Amino acid sequence: MASVGTRNHNIGSIYSRVKKLISSGVMKAENRPLWYDIYEAFPPKREPVFIHGPTPDEHGLIKQADNVKPLLYKEDWARASVNKLYGDFEAVHHLIERPKEMNLSLSFIKVFTELQKAHPSLSNEEIFEKTEDIIGVTRR
Structure with missing residues (x-):
């Protein structure tokens, strides 16, 4: 029809x-x-x-303001950077030794957060570069 x-x-x-x-x-x-x-x-x-x-206004309901705050975690910056730089994690997964259940993204975030705790004075970019060195991946 x-x-x-x-x-x-x-x-x-x-x-x-x-x-x-x-x-x-x-x-x-x-x-x-x-x-x-x-x-x-x-x-x-x-x-x-x-x-x-009928629309909510026809029932006399008041329009509510959406006051939900954006939810961001500390590791979101690193996760977004890894996704942007390396894209397909499984393509390089077999080159790096790590447990099979942990892909590049998860292991990168784990090392990144550990370095952040160990070196709070360093910037995210510097910690990101150190994490790349530790994990053994290079940028495209």
């Missing part, structure tokens, strides 16, 4: 849409739904059409 991604169900009833499909030749009369003949023989008093529900 309606093509994928359209909102034709909002326009008219299912009966009017099927009737138009049959009259235009898109749907053959012998392929009509079982309910079609019953609907024509016993039409409803009021045509059932889609009506949008």
